[in-house]
Amino acid sequence: xxxxxAGRDDHLMALWHASVADGALRGVVLYVHPFxxxxxxxxxxxxxxxxxxxxxxxxVLQIDLKGCGDSSGEFGDATxxxxxxxxxxxVRWLRTRSPAPLTLWGLRAGCLVLADAAVQMPEESCxxxxxxxxxxxxxVLRQFLRSAAAAAFLDGRGKGVVDALRQKLAxxxxxxxxxxxxxxxxxxxxxxxxxxVPPRLDRLVWLEVSAVAAPGAPSPxxxxxxxxxxxxxxxxxxxxxxxxxxxxxxxxxAEIETAPALIDATLAALQSTRATAGAGAAA
Numbered sequence: 548x549x550x551x552x553a554g555r556d557d558h559l560m561a562l563w564h565a566s567v568a569d570g571a572l573r574g575v576v577l578y579v580h581p582f583x584x585x586x587x588x589x590x591x592x593x594x595x596x597x598x599x600x601x602x603x604x605x606x607v608l609q610i611d612l613k614g615c616g617d618s619s620g621e622f623g624d625a626t627x628x629x630x631x632x633x634x635x636x637x638v639r640w641l642r643t644r645s646p647a648p649l650t651l652w653g654l655r656a657g658c659l660v661l662a663d664a665a666v667q668m669p670e671e672s673c674x675x676x677x678x679x680x681x682x683x684x685x686x687v688l689r690q691f692l693r694s695a696a697a698a699a700f701l702d703g704r705g706k707g708v709v710d711a712l713r714q715k716l717a718x719x720x721x722x723x724x725x726x727x728x729x730x731x732x733x734x735x736x737x738x739x740x741x742x743x744v745p746p747r748l749d750r751l752v753w754l755e756v757s758a759v760a761a762p763g764a765p766s767p768x769x770x771x772x773x774x775x776x777x778x779x780x781x782x783x784x785x786x787x788x789x790x791x792x793x794x795x796x797x798x799x800x801a802e803i804e805t806a807p808a809l810i811d812a813t814l815a816a817l818q819s820t821r822a823t824a825g826a827g828a829a830a
Contacts, residue, residue, distance in 0.1 A: 549610070549640055551633060557619035559633055560611040561640070564597045568604035574648040574817070575641045576600055576607045576676070579634055581655035582687055582737070583622075583727050585798040586615060589654055592797050596652075596810050603814055606645060610637050612660070623721050623728030627663075627736020634664035638671060648749065650817065652676040655798055656687050658742065665745035674750035675780075676813065679798065682776030684740030695724040742776055744783045751784040752816040753777050756794035756806050767791055788816050 551557035566572050578593055580586040597607040611618040612633045614625035634651075641649065651661040651673050658680035665673055681687050689709075696708040712722045716731045723729070757767040769777075769791060781787040794806025 549636060551613060551619065551629075551636060557613055559613070559619070559636065560617035561637070562597075562609040563644075564601040564607040564609070566604050566606050567601050570604065572606055572645050572647045573604035574606075574650055574674075575645050576605050576650045576652050576817075577634070577637050577641060577661070578607065578609045579651070579653040579657035579661045580609075580612065580615065581653075581657050581798055583691060584725065585655055586611075588800065588803065589798045591803050592805055592809070593654070595805060596813060599810050599814055600817070603818060605650075605817070606641075606647070608637055608641055610634075621728070623723075623730055626730055626732040627660075627740070628732070630660050630733075630736075631664045631667065634661050635668060638664070638668065649673045650676050652678070653680065654678040655681050656684060656737065656740075659684050659687075659737070659740040662742045662745065663740065665748075666743045669746045671745075672747040672749055673745060674784075674817075675745070675748065675752070676817065677751070677753045678809065678813075679755050679796075680742065680753065680773070680776070682742055682772050684737040688734055688737045691724060691729075692722075695722075742780070744779050748780070748783045749785055751777075751780045751787040751789070752813070753780070753787070753789040754792050754809060754812055754816070755790075756796060756809055757791045758795070759793050786819075788819075 548558040549561045551559050578597060580593065581589060593609060597609055600607050610633065613629045614620040614622040649671065651665055653661045658677045692709045692712050695712060715722050716734045719731050721728050721730055755769060755773065777789045781789060792809045792812045794809050795804045797804040797806055
């Protein structure tokens, strides 16, 4: 457990995967999970990747943000600023373990949280590993609220559900969707969130998953929003890799699924960091 920052009695659930490889630590990695139920759907993939990184010589820290998983507090009490502060707390803890190069690894909305935190730590040089990043938080919140409307339609109450939820949030009231009570400040922070580029960005690894195209079908490509959002990051990074990897959308599938190709691609990209550092950006 990690203390959750000065002035707070809360603690963060943290799992440290020490490097099991021989030799010096290649780097330290902090994982920031996605929003709400996506966190639970992706736990297995995050654990598999963390273990693979530890076997390759990295130290990996997984945390549950405030109100999530086994961390202190209720989900409905957490704010966006709490989550940003949690990431900063975890980075400070990592720095007590090692001065090795830092990689901030996020999935979906976790990328938004870590990017916000990194911008507020201008003294900290880092690389960023993005899995299926969401360039803006507003669509994440919209999709989340629409899930309440979908459930309500089943019993004839769907009309106006999303508008009613937004009105409550605007009035400073919490809303409950799918068993998750959401603080209005968390909703507002998520809706405002973008992917700001940290001032000291070493390297970018931006990986998205896509099903393998059927024979004769066009090859899948990054969404226009991803291409646009990644441009500034690619220009700022010493080295950059932005591409698709074959696999299922494990963060939202009905059954728990994994994407082995994503694990392999992540390892290959991080292990190439030393070779590409200082060599210029790459596609």
